[in-house]
Amino acid sequence: MNALRSEIRKLTSTKLTWWLALASFAFTALNVVLLVYLVPTNAQIRDNTVLLELPDYVTSIVAACGSASVFILLIGVLGLTGEYRHMTITATFLASPRRWPVLLSKAAVFGVLGALLGIVNFAVSYALARLTLAGKVHAPIDTSLAGKILLGVMLGFAIYAILGMAVGALLRNQIAAVIIALVWVLLVQPLLGVFFSWAPKWLPGGALDSILHQSYQGGRTTADLLPAWGGALVLIGYAVVLGAIAAGTTLRRDVT
Amino acid sequence: MSSHVAIEVRGLNKTFGSRKPVRAVRDLSFSVAPGKVTGFLGPNGSGKTTTLRTVLGLVRPTSGDALIQGQHYSQLAHPQRVVGAALEASGVHPGRTAQAHLQVLCAAGGIPYDRVPAVLEEVGLTEAASRKVGGFSLGMRQRLALAGALLGDPAILVLDEPANGLDPEGIAWLRHTLRNLAAEGKAVLISSHVLSEVQLTVDDVVIISKGALVTQCPLAELSAGPRQVLVRSADDPSLARAINEESGNAASPAPGGGLLVTGADSAAIGRIALTRQIPLIELREHSADLESVFLELTHAEVSA
Incomplete structure (x- = not known):
């Protein structure tokens, strides 16, 4: 319980996390605006239907909040590194020498x-979708x-x-961890999807898309995805496996 | 385990790395008593920080034990109330205020937040409580680190190089503070690579070099040493022979020129010089200063 209170005080006493949170809201808003105003003009018609009239496309606008996931990833990376x-990890483990409650x-x-x-x-993308779609011909938002x-x-x-x-x-090294996280999200994961069409649904990005019912990327339908429950299991699996490896090394490693 | 020992290190070994192993600590044993300030001394890289981190459960020993009041640090139910530690002055998030930093530590140890203004007052940082630590001077960081160590009002304090970065006034303040804490009955262990920095503060010294114990003794014993006379003459080699023949005492060349004679007084040496008709240039009792004793002790270990 003490470890939990300490972690909350840490979070509320520094600013970086909150700037990243604000950036995530802005990024979600930007994506909604692009999906409503920009993408449909480039790809207006599809099967003789205006893009905004496709229910899946409207759903993808509501699900645009998922695009902010990279900021959330960075919040986690920066919070730990x-x-x-x-070197506050020293004080952290001095106060709680049993390390697993700290990690939990x-x-x-x-x-x-x-x-x-x-x-x-979600509130940003949902409200902004309502606002920007009002007055346009569009498929209804499936509540x-x-x-x-x-x-x-x-x-x-x-x-x-x-x-x-x-x-x-x-990784512990902050710069290395940030770079690796960004390279993964922006480069490796999309490229794996390009080269192996079966890959995306098994990767964190594809799994996130499936639980968000996000079937469009930039106005195109995405590769086949797992059902939402499957995507959830894949994500939980990544968290459990990576989390266990990270916890196992952190519990044993000397803090020098 | 007797209550007369605050910290006990027994046969401690620590080797870092497996491909190119580095033996940071070798078979080290010493103890720290309550009511005293113990100086943990050694040159840079001699294993002081590794030892302290092992005592505090941050580093796992390869073999041996480091016990706090007979327990491993990780077994302590409320570690901050038993041991207050300040390991690096920089272990603070620069974006946090001094107050928020201490609150984070309070929360972790279940210590009420009202200890924060009390310890800030104790180290003279009350004015800076709501300033960000990023703008603190090294001396202020040292004070903040000490404040963090005092939060749980512990019986034992472990401070790594607390005098580093302090100006003479700060060192005097630190000495006064640590003397008071020891007088209250606390065990205070401070490390330093400069003996002169702490020689007015400590009661006992533990000296290590290359990870191994050189000596543990009261500071007074360290400074006593054997009685020596420094003599310079017109013909040192002849005088050395004469002293050895007449008194049986050894005379060895002194580092700055002349001879160092162990076990004889200056009157005896004066008489020997007179009978052999060797003109004397200088003759005085030689008391080794602490710093050179320290250098000699740690250097001897290095060349061994």
Whole structure:
């Protein structure tokens, strides 16, 4: 319990996390605006239908909150590597020499933070979608699907924050961890999808898309995805495996 | 385990790395008593920090034990209330205020937040409480680190190079503070690579070199040493022979020129010089200063 309170005080006493949270909201808003105004003019017609009249496309606008996932990943990476960068990990383990409660508290705090930021990002994309679609001819927003997207983004962002922490715990070097996380998200994962059409659904990005019912990327339908429950299992699997490796090394490693 | 020992290190070994192993600590044993300030001394890289980190459960020993009041650090139910530690002055997030930093530590140890203003006052940082640590001077960081160590009002303090970066006024303040804490009955262990920095503060010294113990003794014993006379003459080699023949005492060349004679007083040496008609240039009792004793002790270990 003490470890948990300490982690919360850490989070509320520094600013970087909150700047990244604001950036994630802005990024979600930007994606909604692009999907409503820019993409349909480039690819107006599809099977003789205006893009905005396709239910799946409208759903993808609501699910645009998922595009902010990279910021959530970075929040996790920076939250953990910051302890090593500023050597506060020493004070942390001095106060709690049994290390596993510290790691569990961190995972809990960042998981909850990820879920909360998921809710806000969903609110941004949902409200902005309503606002920008008003007055246009469009397929109706499926509210029951929107509810599933909300649950999906909460789970997905909780897991992305924990995945970021796990990567941070394994690498410890803040700059290296940030670069590797970004290279993975922006380069490796998309390229794997290009070369192996079966790959995306098994990768974190594709799994996140499936729990968000996100079937469009930039106006095109994406490769085949797992059902939402399958995507959830894949994401949880990544979090458990990476988290276990990260915890195992952090529990044993000398803090010098 | 008797309550007379605050910290006990027994046969401690630590080797880092497996491909190119580095033996940071070798078969080290010493103890720290309550009510005293113990100086943990050795040159840079002699294993002081590794030893302290092992005592504090941050580094796992290869073999041997490091015990706090008879327990491993990780077995302590409320570690911050038993041991206050300040390991690096830089172990603070620069974006946090001094107050927020201490609150994070309070929360972790279940210590009420109202200890924060109390310890800030104790180290003279009350004015800086709501300033960000990123703008602190090295001396202020040292004070903040000490404040963090005092939060749980522990019986034992472990401070790694606490005088580093302090100006003379700060060193005087630190000495005064640590003397007071020891007088309250606390065990205070401070490391330093400069004996002169702490020689007015410590009661006992533990000196290590290359990871191994050189000596543990009260500071007074360290400075006593054997009685020696320094003599310079017109013909040192002849005088050395004469001293050896007449008094049986050894005379060896002194580092700055002349001879160092162990076990004879200056009157005896004066008489020997007179009978052999060797003109004397200088003759005085030689008391080795602490710093050179320290250098000699740690250097001897290095060349061995």
